Amino acid sequence: MWKPDRYSNKPLYEQIADFLEQRISYGEFPPGSLLPSERKLAEQLEVNRSTVIQAFAELRSFGIIESRTGSGTRVSSTKWGATPKHTPNWKRYSEGGSFLPNPPFLRKIREALTDQPSLIDFASGELAADLAPADEIASLMSSHHYTSYLGYDNPQGYVPLREALVSYLKKHRSIQTNESSILITSGSQQSLYLITQCLLSPGDAVAIEDPSYCYSLPMFQSAGLKLFRLPVDQYGIRPDDIRTLYKKHRIKMVFLNPNYQNPTGTVLANERREQLLKISSELALPIVEDDPFSLTAYEGKPPEPLKSLDTFGSVLYIGSFSKIAASGLRIGWMVAPRSIVERLADARQQMDFGLSVIPQQVAAQFLKSAHFEPHLERLRIQLQFKRDLLIDTLRRELQDLVIFDIPYGGLHLWCKLIPDVHDGKLLDEAIQKGVVFVPGSVYGSDSGFVRFTFARAKNDEIKSGITRFAEALRSLTSINSSL
Numbered sequence: 001m002w003k004p005d006r007y008s009n010k011p012l013y014e015q016i017a018d019f020l021e022q023r024i025s026y027g028e029f030p031p032g033s034l035l036p037s038e039r040k041l042a043e044q045l046e047v048n049r050s051t052v053i054q055a056f057a058e059l060r061s062f063g064i065i066e067s068r069t070g071s072g073t074r075v076s077s078t079k080w081g082a083t084p085k086h087t088p089n090w091k092r093y094s095e096g097g098s099f100l101p102n103p104p105f106l107r108k109i110r111e112a113l114t115d116q117p118s119l120i121d122f123a124s125g126e127l128a129a130d131l132a133p134a135d136e137i138a139s140l141m142s143s144h145h146y147t148s149y150l151g152y153d154n155p156q157g158y159v160p161l162r163e164a165l166v167s168y169l170k171k172h173r174s175i176q177t178n179e180s181s182i183l184i185t186s187g188s189q190q191s192l193y194l195i196t197q198c199l200l201s202p203g204d205a206v207a208i209e210d211p212s213y214c215y216s217l218p219m220f221q222s223a224g225l226k227l228f229r230l231p232v233d234q235y236g237i238r239p240d241d242i243r244t245l246y247k248k249h250r251i252k253m254v255f256l257n258p259n260y261q262n263p264t265g266t267v268l269a270n271e272r273r274e275q276l277l278k279i280s281s282e283l284a285l286p287i288v289e290d291d292p293f294s295l296t297a298y299e300g301k302p303p304e305p306l307k308s309l310d311t312f313g314s315v316l317y318i319g320s321f322s323k324i325a326a327s328g329l330r331i332g333w334m335v336a337p338r339s340i341v342e343r344l345a346d347a348r349q350q351m352d353f354g355l356s357v358i359p360q361q362v363a364a365q366f367l368k369s370a371h372f373e374p375h376l377e378r379l380r381i382q383l384q385f386k387r388d389l390l391i392d393t394l395r396r397e398l399q400d401l402v403i404f405d406i407p408y409g410g411l412h413l414w415c416k417l418i419p420d421v422h423d424g425k426l427l428d429e430a431i432q433k434g435v436v437f438v439p440g441s442v443y444g445s446d447s448g449f450v451r452f453t454f455a456r457a458k459n460d461e462i463k464s465g466i467t468r469f470a471e472a473l474r475s476l477t478s479i480n481s482s483l
Helices: 012-025 040-043 049-061 090-094 105-114 134-143 157-173 188-198 239-249 270-283 338-352 358-368 373-396 423-433 459-482
Strands: 065-068 074-075 182-185 205-210 226-233 253-256 287-290 315-320 331-335 402-404 412-417 449-453
Touching: 012 049, 040 049, 040 239, 049 065, 105 423, 134 358, 157 182, 157 331, 157 358, 182 188, 182 338, 188 287, 188 315, 188 331, 188 338, 205 239, 226 239, 270 287, 358 373, 373 402, 373 412, 373 459, 423 459
Parallel strands: 205 226, 205 253, 253 287, 287 315
Antiparallel strands: 065 074, 182 331, 315 331, 402 412, 412 449
8 A cells, every 4th residue: 555755855744635636636536435534544654643634634725625524524526626527436437347356355365465575475376486497488588589570479379389389288298289279378367268258158057166266266257157066075076066067057168177176286086087078078068177287296197187088079278387387477378179269369369469479489498498397397396395394384383273185286285274263354363463375265165264375485484474374373263262
């Protein structure tokens, strides 16, 4: 949040008056809207109430605001002098539209991380800077001259990148495809967005895992889709549940994350995979497979994707660089039938005329380079170290307060809390203690679950972060026990 500059030559009250005037002129406070009270604004801006009183007096002198006893301070309906000047009600616009905002907990987490950069971050689902191949990519960029034409690229994506992905998918994911069946996107979420907007219609029923990262994405509700849940146990979803949902609700599509599922970390059992594909074929039901974590497998060979077993052409396969290299490159991909790729490429072209070609060139070079496989090996070792550090600290600090299964890949640890605590109160208390996490209810679970992402925090922050979380949890537990 904005704060006045105490080192500026301009008095604090003038800075506050200018700030409020700007927000009013931008329409954030429409004519007639109520401003925060003097006391509340003083607390938010960390100034004396008398300073806010001076700022309000300044704005009143220009006819911008008006105060009435018992009614508070409002933006003048005829501000800027005698002639009424009307600003669009931007607040109403911001609350309108069909595209919904992120869930409140995610917005609170984002605001907390913005306002308090020192927070220990167990919430952000991305790699820390020291896990990304920054040096390798810098070396590639310095040794390759990207002097090709920099106009709009092929709507499906940069051809050499799609050719490199054909080899990558065959070698690392046992998927046989060709460049015409690949669409380059700006990440997994854009792939999901294109699918929900272009292949489904408002009112369609779809199935998602419970809990599921998909549940945290308002794009499904924004598209007018009806969500039905597939409970996840230690072996993943139960395929017969899909048949039941299809009979009852005529679901049109299934969205799954079978390998190191987000948030639970589970891997769909092999026998369930076979049963799932059989049912999908019987019902002619498409499966969207999101596979961002497989190559982070800590021990042995990564589990194969559903797509590698898909002999019926039922699976739309989504992948991304975000969880194995660098989220900032904004490179993802989808493997799909050519008709689907062409449909989605056309829609994406309407959105942005295609992706920036330079990150695609970098990604293509990185995939083909000698740096790629050593980077993956280092990434697995470092992620496993972070996971073990997190588990050791949880067992030491919260041995009798949490239950969890150990994940063997991915970036997340899913915990069930034994004490009965309120999600929102625990998050607030944790932020006050200096640590942030994602409450399980964001992913559709009942209150009482948390997701810790261990890839973002530095090694020396993990112990401290869990200690702070333990303090927050115990403080609420002691309050509840005293009531």
